[in-house]
Amino acid sequence: MFKNFRITCDEATTICDKSQYGASTLLEKVKLNIHFLGCKICSLYTKQNNLLTKIYKGHAKACKETKVCMTKEEKEILKKELEKIKK
Amino acid sequence: MVFISKMAQEQVVLNTDKWIDNYADYMYNYAVVRVNNSDLAKDLVQDTFFAGLKSAKNFQGKSTERTWLISILKRKIIDHYRKINSKKGQAEVRMNFYDDGENEGNWLEERVPQSWDNQSEKTIENQELKSQLESCIDALPEKYGLVFRMKTIQEFETEEICKELNITASNLWVIIHRARTQLRKCMEDNWFNI
Incomplete structure (x- = not known):
């Protein structure tokens, strides 16, 4: 019966990554926690993963706040190019 | 049906002169976020305007100008993605x-x-x-x-x-x-x- 719950480290870390986005299912979480019982490496991976998620989120926030614009000159060039095509 | 779409076409006028002032920055942001390369993003925006101009007669006014342009830009980004997917990706x-x-x-x-x-x-x-x-x-x-x-x-x-x-x-x-x-x-x- 427990055979069905046994997963590899590759699968365990896939579930771990998925759950960082709140996308893992209950069954997956159960399998993951059973895996942790026998695997210190994946437990460490998960701990570090939580930390990395915080860093990524901080980065995401900073990125969203930056808006990029094309320069005036670039827009003028683009306008001229468009005019050429219209003719 | 033909009659209706003809009617629609006549009513819809694309304001192409204002495209760049109105949408260039929005589209540039949209592209930059997705391709993470400012030069490439500019090229894609330019290609999109060109393509938009060429197919302006197909615009039926079912969506706003911006939505329509973005849908073209999306195709361009997917095309780019396919290209890298088959080589470098x-x-x-x-x-x-x-x-x-x-x-x-x-x-x-x-x-x-x-x-x-x-x-x-x-x-x-x-x-x-x-x-x-x-x-x-x-x-x-x-x-x-x-x-x-x-x-x-x-x-x-x-x-x-x-x-x-x-x-x-x-x-x-x-x-x-x-x-x-x-x-x-x-x-x-x-x-x-x-």
Whole structure:
């Protein structure tokens, strides 16, 4: 019966990554926690993963706040190019 | 039906003179976020305006001008994505797990996570951390970097990414998983445990 719950480290870390986005299912979480019982490496991976998620989120926030614009000159060039095509 | 669409066509006038002032920045932002390259984004925006101009007569006024232009831009981005997917995107990924034999799915010895020194002081947000993270993301194969950015940095919905990039959800999670294990290793080697 427990055979069905046994997963590899590759699968365990896939579930771990998925759950960082709140996308893992209950069954997956159960399998993951059973895996942790026998695997210190994946437990460490998960701990570090939580930390990395915080860093990524901080980065995401900073990125969203930056808006990029094309320069005036670039827009003028683009306008001229468009005019050429219209003719 | 023909009559109706003819009527619609006559009523819809695209204000092409104002396109650049009105939409260039919005479209540029849209593209830059997705391709993560400002020059390429500018090219895509330009291509989109050209394509829009050429097919302006097909515009039926069912959506706003901006939505219509964005839908063209989306196609351009997908085309670009397909191109890298068939060449560079396939670049060999350094795997973190054995992929066959009796150890299949186990950690490769040299890729096993190590504990990190001075964790708390290393996670304070600063410019150095940001640029190290950026260079680690850039070191990912282009396709992985793209999906990782869209999901993690731009926080798009899974379905939206799948639709735009024409991949399945399970495909997406495998890519995210590979990207994150690579990134973890890269940050370990270049940030946490130097």
